[in-house]
Amino acid sequence: AQKVTQAQTEISVVEKEDVTLDCVYETRDTTYYLFWYKQPPSGELVFLIRRNSFDEQNEISGRYSWNFQKSTSSFNFTITASQVVDSAVYFCALSEYTGGGNKLTFGTGTQLKVEL
Amino acid sequence: GAGVSQSPRYKVAKRGQDVALRCDPISGHVSLFWYQQALGQGPEFLTYFQNEAQLDKSGLPSDRFFAERPEGSVSTLKIQRTQQEDSAVYLCASSRTGDHQPQHFGDGTRLSIL
Numbered sequence: 409a410q411k412v413t414q415a416q417t418e419i420s421v422v423e424k425e426d427v428t429l430d431c432v433y434e435t436r437d438t439t440y441y442l443f444w445y446k447q448p449p450s451g452e453l454v455f456l457i458r459r460n461s462f463d464e465q466n467e468i469s470g471r472y473s474w475n476f477q478k479s480t481s482s483f484n485f486t487i488t489a490s491q492v493v494d495s496a497v498y499f500c501a502l503s504e505y506t507g508g509g510n511k512l513t514f515g516t517g518t519q520l521k522v523e524l
Numbered sequence: 525g526a527g528v529s530q531s532p533r534y535k536v537a538k539r540g541q542d543v544a545l546r547c548d549p550i551s552g553h554v555s556l557f558w559y560q561q562a563l564g565q566g567p568e569f570l571t572y573f574q575n576e577a578q579l580d581k582s583g584l585p586s587d588r589f590f591a592e593r594p595e596g597s598v599s600t601l602k603i604q605r606t607q608q609e610d611s612a613v614y615l616c617a618s619s620r621t622g623d624h625q626p627q628h629f630g631d632g633t634r635l636s637i638l
Contacts, residue, residue, distance in 0.1 A: 412566075441624040451613065452527075453567070453629035460624070499566050506572060506580045509555045509622030514566030 410435045410502050414515035421490050421522055429485045429518045431500030437461075441503040442476070442483045443512065448496040459483065490522045526550070528630035530616050536636045537606050545601045545633045549618030556599050557627060558591055559615040567615050573599060574622055603635075611637045 411434040421427045433442065444456040457467065459476050467474045471488045487494055497519050501512040529548040537543050549556050555574055559567035560583075569583040575596040584591070588606075593599040603610055613634050617627035 443626065445629075450631065451634075452631045453615065453617075455626045455628060458624070458626050501566075503624045505624075506582075509557075509572045509574055509579060509619075510624045511557065511569040511572055511580065511583075512559075512567070512627065513569070516564075516566050 410504050410513040412502050412515035414518050416518045418519040424489050426488050431483045433481050433502045443501040445499045446496045492522050495522045530630035534634050542604045547599045547616030553618035555619045555622045557617040561613040606637045608637050
């Protein structure tokens with residue numbers, strides 16, 4: 409069975425600090441996809457990134473960067489120079505093929521609080 | 525609209541009542557998913573549609589839960605004889621295809637069973 413572990417329940421930082429959110433996953437599939445979503449207080453899950461298991465290149469998008477390491481089954485997310493607007497719950501998810509589609513297995517999320 | 529639309533935003537029902545939750549996916553999206561999110565937890569998969577076909581309902585907690593998407597667009601999640609443990613946020617998501625495309629989520633329906 410697939411599993412995603414986000415060991416950090418809550419992280420508090422001061423604005424402009426860098427912060428890394430950890431994600432460890434388990435799967436028996438050789439081909440799989442990983443995702444990060446942001447859930448602000450409004451509740452809507454916002455897609456941030458998708459990464460497939462064959463692409464281990466790190467990715468950077470503005471202040472966001474992702475470190476995928478297949479050897480340790482980790483897909484960590486770093487926010488550089490955090491801002492108050494980054495405060496949200498962040499979910500890591502693993503995609504599993506099902507009957508023609510793909511269902512997501514989510515971690516329990518990391519609550520990030522960025523304070524002034 | 526441009527995004528996934530869910531209604532109602534909030535629903536309060538007495539234990540034993542039936543409820544129906546609606547999801548209007550992004551136009552043209554083939555795949556539609558329902559998830560259940562308990563307080564402080566990540567979303568958990570309930571069921572998946574490809575057009576009007578329900579291809580996976582393995583996550584539905586009991587036979588009191590029923591979902592349909594008769595014309596391949598709008599979907600309804602129905603819960604019969606609601607129980608307190610059904611209280612949660614129900615999220616709907618859609619994607620262009622089923623090939624591991626990013627799923628786009630609605631705001632959810634917060635269901636409270638008294």
